[in-house]
Amino acid sequence: MTQTLRIPRSDNRLPLVLDAAARLFREKGYAATSMRDIATAVDMLPGSLYYHFAAKEDLLVAVYEEGVRLITEKVRAAIARQTEPWERLEAAAVAHLEALLKTGDYALVVIRVLPQDVPKAAARLVKLRDSYDKLFAELVAALPLPPETDRQSFRLLLLGALNWSQHWFRENGRNSPRSIARSFLKLLRDAQKT
């Protein structure tokens, strides 16, 4: 009665399914994307998706997890290269925005699909988001700011503005995620030099 552990097949199309789901969730939103849309995108039958995921919301959670993982990874790598607190925050802001606007679909799903839109998965989604927020809280805590400064507002101001940029940003010669993040940070940094 030995339990044989088997290695997954190499032609497993689960990665493709996740890619397609991420793309569609980002383009059309969660509710407007059907399981058939996703299945068609990877040339599968709708029912086959249920071999990989028990329900539609589990697919979303999987995309979310990968999104948070990607952003966290990029931001961690970016701040590791800096030592000065303001430099670290700027590096984080740039990495955050580049992850959102350049990495592509996974990261954008995280800030575009609202937990409240998917009641059955809301708790799990919020948890994933919160784990990331802590990173920025630590960076802001390390800043040399005047004692009366409201550091929570500071964090919410910066992160809110960065996340909202998804709604208006269009890549072009003058504009880049990096230049925008730096602009934002300059506006905030100058204010604290008095």
Next chain:
Amino acid sequence: MTQTLRIPRSDNRLPLVLDAAARLFREKGYAATSMRDIATAVDMLPGSLYYHFAAKEDLLVAVYEEGVRLITEKVRAAIARQTEPWERLEAAAVAHLEALLKTGDYALVVIRVLPQDVPKAAARLVKLRDSYDKLFAELVAALPLPPETDRQSFRLLLLGALNWSQHWFRENGRNSPRSIARSFLKLLRDAQKT
């Protein structure tokens, strides 16, 4: 052959329909709200809604219009009471946030339902949003800022942060839309005093 102009009936339930649609679109999003949801909320039959609106997306546009109207009205009234540019911007920020977080459903739908989620109505929705953005652009243009300041980034930073607050704000003793807007503005204002 005289064309008789008649006054609408006084028991018209269209306002109730709009209220219910605004509430549901805000709570569940556009795609997840069905015409039956809305009809049930006002004790009507689904088909009856089509006497007032030719399609679901027209209902959304109507809610959007009222939302933009409400926000614009509040902000205009608030800035009219101030003369100094920074005071005017702060009054606008407070009014904007109070409109979003206190006025209720109509205003929140405007920043919560994305035009890209409703392709058939996207153009109309974007137009409504843009008409409002101009208001803030004028306020920022009037600020006495150092010549090298990027005023567009300034506006996007502030407005983005204000709009994003819908995702984390919870009313309580310490927190109010007014106090948040003022915190944000203080962080930005101090930076420009050097």
Next chain:
DNA sequence: CTATAAAGCAAACAGTCGTTTGTTTTTTCT
């Protein structure tokens, strides 16, 4: 009081939704 237009009812249309069930194909391990 009566015609007329406003507002809504009743019932259905065709299509789409997430999901389930039973079966088949394909790969891996022994």
Next chain:
DNA sequence: AGAAAAAACAAACGACTGTTTGCTTTATAG
């Protein structure tokens, strides 16, 4: 080569979707 597990197919389930059509009720105008 043969057994077992992985991955997907094929086909359908009931529920729900936005919308249409024809008819009825009800308030208003003359």
